[in-house]
Amino acid sequence: MSEREPFRTRIKVRQYELDVLGHLNHAVYHSYGEVARIELLENAAGDSTALDDQRISPVLLASNIVYRREIRAGETVEVTCDAKFGTGKTFQMQQHIYKSDQTLSAELTCTLGLMDLDRRKLVDDPRGRFEQAGYDLKALSTAEYCVVRYQSDHSHGDSG
Numbered sequence: 001m002s003e004r005e006p007f008r009t010r011i012k013v014r015q016y017e018l019d020v021l022g023h024l025n026h027a028v029y030h031s032y033g034e035v036a037r038i039e040l041l042e043n044a045a046g047d048s049t050a051l052d053d054q055r056i057s058p059v060l061l062a063s064n065i066v067y068r069r070e071i072r073a074g075e076t077v078e079v080t081c082d083a084k085f086g087t088g089k090t091f092q093m094q095q096h097i098y099k100s101d102q103t104l105s106a107e108l109t110c111t112l113g114l115m116d117l118d119r120r121k122l123v124d125d126p127r128g129r130f131e132q133a134g135y136d137l138k139a140l141s142t143a144e145y146c147v148v149r150y151q152s153d154h155s156h157g158d159s160g
């Protein structure tokens with residue numbers, strides 16, 4: 001079974017994003033993660049406005065980062081984003097920031113939920129809500145791609 005790469009987006013580092021040491025400010029790593037999460041969600045939504053119509057929105061609940069290598073002005077980085085769904089009201093986004101030579105610069109792990117904007121409460125089953133809203137689950141999560149591939153690869157010739 002082949003694996004699909006997670007969603008990726010490129011971002012060019014700007015001079016004003018640096019700290020006094022001349023490398024990317026710690027808070028900007030989080031901003032880059034947010035850019036990738038938003039672009040992934042937009043990509044997976046396609047033309048769907050169902051979550052907006054229901055007044056449900058993704059909300060960041062926690063973010064953790066491990067810094068590996070410094071990033072400097074003028075570099076272009078790639079930020080990956082991959083959802084991991086489980087049970088309950090929250091889900092994880094695993095993210096990596098790579099330098100142009102594919103050196104891992106940072107790892108982000110975020111916990112998110114889907115919030116009912118009127119009730120100000122998290123809704124149940126975010127994976128199911130994305131699916132009902134017409135989001136492409138395979139775009140959101142490489143695990144979804146692998147499950148679909150596994151089921152497809154193993155459904156031929158089954159006699160029950």
